[in-house]
Amino acid sequence: MTEAAAAAGTAAQHLDLTTTWVGILSLIIFVVxxxxxxxxxKYHINKAKPALFAGTGIFMLIGVYFAMxxxxxxxxxKEVEALIYEIAGIFFFLMVAMTYIEAMIDRGVFSALRYNLVSKGYTYKRLFWVTGLLAFFISPVADNLTTALILSTVLITIDKENRSFLVPGAINIVVAANAGGAWSPFGDITTLMVWVDGKGAFSEFLFLFPASILGWYVTAFLLSRFVPDGQPPFNASEEKAVILEGxxxxxxxxxxxxxxxxxxxxxLHLPAMWGMMFGLALLKMYVYYINQNAGPTQLNAFSWIAKIENDTLLFFFGILAAVGGLHFLGxxxxxxxxxxKFGPTAVNIGVGFLSAVVDNVPVMSxxxxxxxxxxKFVQEQWMLVTLTAGVGGSLISFGSAAGVGVMGKLHGIYTFSAHMKYAWTVLVGYIVSVAVWYMQFIVLHIG
Incomplete structure (x- = not known):
């Protein structure tokens, strides 16, 4: 082995290839x-394409560098195998969640919910608050991504055309789902990582509730000012939507x-996605049962799988692979x-902004x-970084799993540029969340 190769090997061992040609070129690919x-x-290109190209291309370059x-x-x-394990967990988790959502769409669940909301005469503003509150309180149990997918589906069934309602409503759901997931150990992938790593007890996450809900409320209040007056279109003679068989x-x-x-x-010490896949098996068994015993009703679980947003899944694969490549490079x-240099409080606040740009999962990792x-305040700081990594992902549309999921569900409506128009409201809420954390944990020592 040459001296250069030996030096490169040492660099690889310490994950510091940032100054080599492969590190610089990979960074350029990621930025582009x-x-x-x-x-x-602007370019009318699906976000999955550049993400997938960057993610796979970076590791192809690293492989070439090693071979040369x-x-x-x-x-x-070994690094790629670990990355595949991480991606597969998220990939299959999302696939099952999306399949269930498509199944519920097919069975008229969301149409019935939409009918019940609209037929009561709720205004756009009241619907905005109802969907936001549901997102905030469902996400601690169902996780932020699943919650965002469910509520964004409800949103698009309420009114498919009114962007002045859909965009603020979508942002509200993303912020609420991320904020709600931040105070539960299994409400977000990042909180789960912190909990499993032993950085905080179950009860300690619950103390993040005030910072989470107040931050979301401030953002929602500011966004609500842009929600139009009036009610969504509803024909009194419209046939009542009901949930179909199954x-x-x-x-x-x-x-x-x-x-x-x-x-x-x-x-059981199994990946969360294993339980999700078992749930998919139960769904398919139920479909078999209903097809055999429920008369004329015939369901097709594979048709639901075919309708899921594959571009969202591929985007996740690409972006996690790309960030994994940058992590490998150092x-x-x-x-x-x-x-x-700057102290944990300042850096942990900055982690929220970094999470929005990169992705909160690899940043927390x-x-x-x-x-x-x-x-000095070890537990308090771990709670801060948990809060900022979770809530900070809302600052950009694809900074969190919830945001990416909603982008796929409201394709062409909830986009990067549409989100950035109102991003300042999210930033104000983020600042409020951090201020509440500081007052509660550092000043009052509650937590």
Whole structure:
């Protein structure tokens, strides 16, 4: 092995290839890919395409670099295997959640909910608040992504055309789902990571409730000022929408599937997605049962799977792979050194902004792996970074799983540019959340 190859091998071992040509080129690919993701409306290119290209391309370049320098690819192979495991967990979790949502759409669940809301004469503003409150209080149990997918489906069934209602409503759901998930150990992937790593007890997450709900409320109040007056279109002679045969049972199976996902992780030491896949198996068994015993009704579970937003799944694959590549190259390790320089409070607040740009899962993973010095208030700081990583993802439309899911569900309506028009309201809420945390945890020592 040459001296250059040996040096490169040492760099790879310490995950510091940032100054090599592969590190620089990979960073350029990520930035360009990120630009096209953000400019989806301008270039009319689906966000999954640049994300997938960047994610796969970066690791292809790393593989070429290893081959050119005669390096042992065992380390790279292990890193990719770990990344595949992480991506697969999210990928299959999302696939099952989306399949259940398509099943409930097919069975008229959301049409019935929409009819019940609209027929009561609720105004756009009241519907805005109802969907936001539901998102905030469902996400701690069902997780923020699943909650956002469900409520955004309700939103689009209320009014498919009124963007002045749909865009603020979508942002409200994303913010509420992320804020609601921040105070529950299994409300978001990042909170689950912190809990499993032993950085906080179950009860400690619950103390984030005041910061979460007040931050969301401020954002929702500001957004509500842009929601139009009046009521969504409703014809009094419109036939009452009802849940079709099997719909209520599918709702029950979906709730059971979420419970199975939580129990799989907490009690059985299996990935959460394993419980979700078992729930998918139960759904398919139920479809078989109803097709055999329910008369003329014939359901097709594969048709539901075919309707899910595959571009959302591929976007997640691409963006997680791309960030995983940057992590392997050493880029995500740099910011942890800032803790000693600027202090944990400032850096943990900054993690929220970084989470919005990159993705909160790998950012939190980097924080946990580096285990930085959190200073005097260790538990309080871990709660802060949990709050900021979860809530901070709302600052940009695709900064969180919930945002990406809603972008897929409200394709062409809830976009990056549409979100950024109202992003300042999210920023105000973020500042309020951090201020409440500081007053509660540092000043009053409650938590």
């Amino acid at each position: 890919g990120y630009y096209f993701i953000a400019a989806e409306d 320098n005669g390096l042992d690819g065992h380390h790279l192979e 719909g209520k049972q599918i709702i029950g199976l979906f709730a059971l599937t979420i419970v199975l996902a939580v129990l799989s992780h907490q009690l 880029y995500l390790e740099y910011f942890t050194a800032l803790y000693d 980097a924080v946990l792996k580096s285990d930085p010095n959190m200073g």
